[in-house]
Amino acid sequence: MRHLARSLAIAFFALALTAQQTVTPVSTQTAGEVVTRDTPATFRTKVNLVLVPVVVRDSKGKSIGTLQKDDFQLFDKGKVQYISKFSVEKAGSKPKIVLENLNITAPDQQSPDQKAPPVIADRFTAYVFDDVHLKFGDLAQSRMAAAKHLEASLRVADRAAIFTSSGRYNSDFTDDKQELIKTLNSIQPYISHQAGMDCPPLSYYMADLIQNKNDQMALNAATLDTMACMNMDASQRSAAQSMAQSAAMRMINIGEQESRFSLQILRNTVRRLTAMPGQRFLVMVSPGFIFPNLHTEVTEVIDAAIRSGVVISTVDARGLYTTGTVMDASQRSLDLQASSIRLQYERESASAESDVLAELAYGTSGTFFHNNNDMNEGFKQTAEAPEYTYLLGFSPQNLKPDGTFHALKVTIKGQKGISLQARRGFYAPKHAENPAEEAKREMEEALFSREPMRDIPVELFTQFFKSSQFDAKLAVIARVDVKKLQFRKDGGRNLNDLMLVCGLFDRNGNYIKGIEKKIEMKLLDGTLEKKLANGILVRNTFDVKSGGYVIRLVVRDTEGQQMAAQNGAIDIP
Numbered sequence: 001m002r003h004l005a006r007s008l009a010i011a012f013f014a015l016a017l018t019a020q021q022t023v024t025p026v027s028t029q030t031a032g033e034v035v036t037r038d039t040p041a042t043f044r045t046k047v048n049l050v051l052v053p054v055v056v057r058d059s060k061g062k063s064i065g066t067l068q069k070d071d072f073q074l075f076d077k078g079k080v081q082y083i084s085k086f087s088v089e090k091a092g093s094k095p096k097i098v099l100e101n102l103n104i105t106a107p108d109q110q111s112p113d114q115k116a117p118p119v120i121a122d123r124f125t126a127y128v129f130d131d132v133h134l135k136f137g138d139l140a141q142s143r144m145a146a147a148k149h150l151e152a153s154l155r156v157a158d159r160a161a162i163f164t165s166s167g168r169y170n171s172d173f174t175d176d177k178q179e180l181i182k183t184l185n186s187i188q189p190y191i192s193h194q195a196g197m198d199c200p201p202l203s204y205y206m207a208d209l210i211q212n213k214n215d216q217m218a219l220n221a222a223t224l225d226t227m228a229c230m231n232m233d234a235s236q237r238s239a240a241q242s243m244a245q246s247a248a249m250r251m252i253n254i255g256e257q258e259s260r261f262s263l264q265i266l267r268n269t270v271r272r273l274t275a276m277p278g279q280r281f282l283v284m285v286s287p288g289f290i291f292p293n294l295h296t297e298v299t300e301v302i303d304a305a306i307r308s309g310v311v312i313s314t315v316d317a318r319g320l321y322t323t324g325t326v327m328d329a330s331q332r333s334l335d336l337q338a339s340s341i342r343l344q345y346e347r348e349s350a351s352a353e354s355d356v357l358a359e360l361a362y363g364t365s366g367t368f369f370h371n372n373n374d375m376n377e378g379f380k381q382t383a384e385a386p387e388y389t390y391l392l393g394f395s396p397q398n399l400k401p402d403g404t405f406h407a408l409k410v411t412i413k414g415q416k417g418i419s420l421q422a423r424r425g426f427y428a429p430k431h432a433e434n435p436a437e438e439a440k441r442e443m444e445e446a447l448f449s450r451e452p453m454r455d456i457p458v459e460l461f462t463q464f465f466k467s468s469q470f471d472a473k474l475a476v477i478a479r480v481d482v483k484k485l486q487f488r489k490d491g492g493r494n495l496n497d498l499m500l501v502c503g504l505f506d507r508n509g510n511y512i513k514g515i516e517k518k519i520e521m522k523l524l525d526g527t528l529e530k531k532l533a534n535g536i537l538v539r540n541t542f543d544v545k546s547g548g549y550v551i552r553l554v555v556r557d558t559e560g561q562q563m564a565a566q567n568g569a570i571d572i573p
Helices: 002-017 136-153 175-184 202-209 218-231 234-273 294-306 335-364 375-380 435-449 526-534
Strands: 034-039 051-057 072-076 079-081 084-091 123-131 156-162 171-174 279-286 311-318 388-396 406-414 419-422 424-429 458-466 471-480 487-489 493-506 510-522 535-546 545-557 563-572
Touching: 034 563, 051 072, 051 294, 051 406, 072 388, 084 202, 123 234, 123 335, 136 175, 156 234, 156 510, 171 175, 171 458, 202 234, 202 335, 218 335, 218 458, 234 279, 234 294, 234 311, 279 335, 279 375, 294 335, 294 406, 294 424, 294 435, 311 335, 311 375, 335 419, 375 487, 406 419, 424 535, 435 493, 435 545, 435 563, 458 545, 458 563, 471 545, 471 563, 493 535, 510 535, 535 545
Parallel strands: 123 156, 123 279, 279 311
Antiparallel strands: 034 510, 051 388, 051 419, 072 079, 072 406, 084 388, 156 171, 406 424, 458 471, 471 535, 487 493, 493 510, 493 545, 545 563
């Protein structure tokens, strides 16, 4: 029976792979009743259901996993919301992903010890070093701790990557520890300008106070500094003030650009992790930074991470940070009154800079490691998700697509001695999500989740053909059983559309390419009966090199909005 089944599979391949149609591989279909359209597999994510990760801890800091939906209250702009989605996830509780070896071989060529499917990575951690804002001492300490952590903790099924805000030092996802450590050791601070050598010496925080918040005390301190470092007397105060305001404008441009660098790499890394199967972690190592004009960008990073299942944790590389009590000798201020004022703003700036690290971590159920000099412990804590995470979802009442910020608040009813961290807010979309965008978002999430879905019966087959020693054509064939599909009757035809996405990943889980097909079915009754018996065949072909690959197939129908998803693995020698 086993040999018979495999022989039938080989015969099935022979039929499917020799079909001559260029638009669709189904040789028995009636013209105009089934049409397949290929499009690039590109996706966009918009807000419809707002998701809010929540971590609840007891007085000892241990996460609690016994709460129920009715224990929570969720507020949007102070108004209580109905929680329509609720789940609690225990770290490491998801079943191991099963990948079928889809390399079909003839029965007489089988070996008793046939090669098992390749080991597939199921945990991905991206380490982002904010070299744009990190000072050398903090960076050096963080590098050593990260190298030690990777050497001791990287498992066989783990993949790690190193990225930097400047983009100068990067190592893509790999299990090669030495390559990762080599990249770590090469990272140096990125210096966009000589901090402290300007006249007057201004921080981004003080420049923002002067330029955007009209803080007269900050402007007065900068003016006094200008007079001191330029050797100006009291009669030149007006000119000194103009110079201070010009310096503030320059510093605003520099500071905002540096913050954009750091947010851009976060956004790109979340997008990169979206293409990975299994658990996804992002650990940002940074002293923090302020973002007075970039709140939308920060929230977009958080929203993308939640949608993609990426946990962002942050390490404040300053450790147990304390501001000085005397003037920094590297700065050119000679005015004692100005120095005292600047020290006050330095303390405020240090607190403000850490806000972004807290917001990123708390908004995605990650860990914010701060006020601690033990960087080894920091990497240990941020490499793991909380034991329990609640995911609350709600559809905002009368949500206007106006791009405005919605402040969120989560409370626990009748509970004492607990603490919680949750997403602080979200920005409304700038236009309403239409059904096509919603379908694309659902398929994108399914493509990268690796969890099986079985609403629609689908069979997945592969075969490869070597065209040279290192090159091959990989054929991925899906047979979709349409018996469970719902059809809409119109004009004597049975209507439904199938969206099919086939994604190809390498052995490290890196997304290589994808093919998206839309199958438009306008079936006559007689044709529908045949399809109910035989199903629909869909073929995708990839040009590949020798190596191990993971295949992910996702199917969704329009009328019933049902989905199916399957995983496969193939090793091409």
